[in-house]
Amino acid sequence: MKTLSNWVEKIEKVASILLMAAITLVLFTAVVYRYFLNAPLFWANEASIFMMTWLTFLGGSLGLKYKSQASITFLVDRFSEGGKRILLIITHIVILAALALLLYLSYEWILNLSPQKSSSMRIPMWIPYLSVPVGLTFAFIHLLDYMIDLIKKTPKSSDAL
Amino acid sequence: MTFGLISTIVVFILLLIIGIPISLVLAITSLAYLFISDNLTLLATVPQKMFSGMDNFGLLAIPLFMLAGELMNFGGITSRLIQFAKVLIGHFKGGLAYVSIIANMFLASILGSANAQAAMMSKVMVPEMEKEGYSREFSSALTLASSVVAPVIPPSMLFIIYGTLTGASIGDLFIAGIIPGILLGVGFIIVIGLMNAKENFPRSERGTLQEIFKSFLNVLPALLIPFIIIYGILSGIFTPTESAAVACIIAVIIGFSYKQLKINSLPEILLNTVVNTATITFLIVTANLFGYIIAYEQIPQLMAESMLSISENPLVFLLLVNILLLLLGTVLDGIAALIILVPVLAPLLTTYQIDPVHFGVIITINLTIGLLTPPVGTGLFIVSSVAKVKIESLVKAITPFLITTIVILMIITYWEDAVLWLPSLINK
């Protein structure tokens, strides 16, 4: 599980860096093409949005792995080490159950899509849509890995969600 | 209130206080509601609604301005800008706090979204203020509060969307936002002034003329960024969203020319940006799902209707609207709330004879306040994650600014001319 999670993390990192750079370059190029070359890139907006959705779901999964997602911790902070561990196990069971449901729903959705093409580039919509199940799958892997660690040993105190 | 609604609220609060990330709380609560209310047909729509939360060109401003902020920091641009402002007014007590407000108002005339602005400024200003000796909580709160001016001072995404929904003149809305925007800035300056009297805010050394000149030469390339952005937007070279991408490219070039930005630090900068962005955009994704379910159940409409049956007096109506929006703003904010509420409230404007432009400014400030209020306030989350401050501490530190914003909201609600005078002047 650990190896899988780390492997997924690497994919997410490389993809995120490339996507973020690509969005910036595509929009900049779009400006250059429209204003200076008088030949707008009609696909630039849509391509950037689709890359942003991928970036959101991959980066969101990374954010869960790095525990950088915003949460309210005043109660958690008051628990003892042991209490905190039990609370973390409980919250992770809740989260993993919800993620499992979301995963099921998003695979149902993506596998039963009716034909639809994007409005500008006319690419099949499963290409941007796929970001949802993939990002959720990766998030599930990271959190499951963390959960296994939790059960095996006590987490560091800084590991509150 | 039905049993289903009450149990959902209980689930929501429970998930929140046991420390589950707020983005996931919104998703889990939404799923829970569908089960509690036996609305299982809606489950199939959940993934699509999560996707469509991001399917919005305007949101691209978030990662791009975040990246621009990161690049400006790495490239030594920000520190030169702030250095320059500091040699000018830093020798006043609390000088850097004033610098922050002025810088925010300046940035507001470039950016159209409070979230984008909060993201950028917390990246830029908070470390700088901390270095000077301000507490991180205060610096973050000040930065977050001042980001409220972004959608009030033109350009403004919220005004554009409101204008489109109601047919109010977007040009008038833009102009109408100027005075309230300045009032907000002045309000914050007064708060700092009052706090200054009590607390011992740091001051910097007074700069000599030579230092001022040297710092000015040093900052000149950095000033190119706001100059190119403003010039580019005003002359139609690019849209405000595209301007963010242009800002990134210029920031890279200037960062290289200052010899502070290195090619091999770019991957790290990009990755940081993505993780910071995604904590926000992932929240927008689940907030969109949450908003959909609230809309599907027509909860805002029900609340609005029951409140509006209370009085026929326009002043009472506006007060009720403010209360309603401040309440709803605790769980909803920004564009989603606008899309849900405006269609409900706009038809009542004719009944109460309220000017749609005036109302647009009121609703915009209200929804922006929602960015600052817990439990769901995107602005809070952004600054908390970027500046690494606990939400609770941030909420505490922001309270004086929040109160100021609400006071100014009340002033412009009842002093119509503060909003409508400028547009009427221009339309003559």
Place this chain on the structure above:
Amino acid sequence: GGGGGSSEEASSGGDGGDAEGETYEFKLGHIAPPDHIWNEAAQKFAEELEERSDGRMKVELYPGGQLGSDSDMVQQLEAGSLDFGFITNAFLTSKSDAFSAWFAPYLFDSYEAALEASKSEEAKNILATLDDQGIKALDIFFSGHRTMMFREKVEKPEDLEGLSMRVTPSPALEDFYRSLGVSPESISLPDVYQSAQTGVIDGMDMDLDAAITSNYNEVTGYGALTNHMVWPSVMIINKALYDGMSEEDQKIVEESMAAASEFATMKRASQEEEFIKTLEDRGMEIYEIDPALFEKQMNEFDEKYKAMDPLIADFIDTFRK
């Protein structure tokens, strides 16, 4: 129940088996604001349904994109969480090419002609292409033929060459503009005002109604009443819901739609003069460009799209005069 999430067995009339046994609480969504002609069509449809069904069918309206974009609502219609939707033809071209037929430039010279065409066999065949996607497209109404709005006056097709214009993303519209030498821009709707104000775009493909509500007259001073394309709104029902209805109920739905379609289309037609006057009063210069000047572009469009799909060929052959 009738298969839709919100239809229920009759509770008042005893058993659900008798002819009038079904009661329905429908949900209808669309993207237009509450005071838009689309919502008037929705209200009319709701009234007609209630009246024709003796109160058995009620409709709750979700205007203004409360339930999401066209794309979101079509997904909800497929899944059954939404019963009815009014969806733009422009979006539907992304689900089925055949819908592009409606965008053949200058095919209809009036609202009446477009409405009549929507009742034809050719039009019904196009609607039927969605049948295997879980939704049933039943009818069409028309709101606001397309016009062109410019920052600087354009008097003939040649003037358009080299301009960049905001065009609703849909290949058929883009192709028409490209054939005129225009660079189509896909700027998102909320950005259009400012983009026209600052000159990111030189003009836009728009209807008069939207120009009035969004105050585009403030940023584009010239409105060419080209009426080069019709703007169909397609009335869609969840297919399982429709198939589960009794024949009489299906008929009630179809007749109510037809009534709403005619009402909205004709009302919109009657508003044309008033809208023109409003824009003129606000200082916009409204003028016409002779459609005959666009003949080359019409032929180009017809040739390309007739080859794409036999349904489009049938449609254009029938209505191109």
